Amino acid sequence: MDDKPITTIGRCYACRRAFAFDPSTVTLFDVDPATGLPPGMTPLGSMREPTPESLARAVKEPVCPRCVEKARAFLDAPAAPWPPWPRPDR
Numbered sequence: 273m274d275d276k277p278i279t280t281i282g283r284c285y286a287c288r289r290a291f292a293f294d295p296s297t298v299t300l301f302d303v304d305p306a307t308g309l310p311p312g313m314t315p316l317g318s319m320r321e322p323t324p325e326s327l328a329r330a331v332k333e334p335v336c337p338r339c340v341e342k343a344r345a346f347l348d349a350p351a352a353p354w355p356p357w358p359r360p361d362r
């Protein structure tokens with residue numbers, strides 16, 4: 273026996289690439305297998321109250337570190353500046 277953490281091979285929910293991960297540290301995402309989307313998310317990407325059936329069906333899918341990093345960068349990015357509305361001179 274060595275001290276290396278047990279790794280699992282799985283497919284990333286976001287980019288569908290296979291990657292090796294440690295099940296105890298990998299980022300997991302709830303996915304409803306009936307829709308392929310997180311419970312409560314509509315195909316248009318908006319959120320609504322998830323149905324109990326959807327929550328019961330949901331399985332945890334791993335997300336690879338690259339996609340986690342991309343999602344973090346997206347969340348940390350400053351919002352696009354909103355240009356001031358042009359006003360006629362008074």
Ligand SMILES: [Zn+2]
Nearest residue numbers: 284287336339
């Ligand atoms: Zn990925």
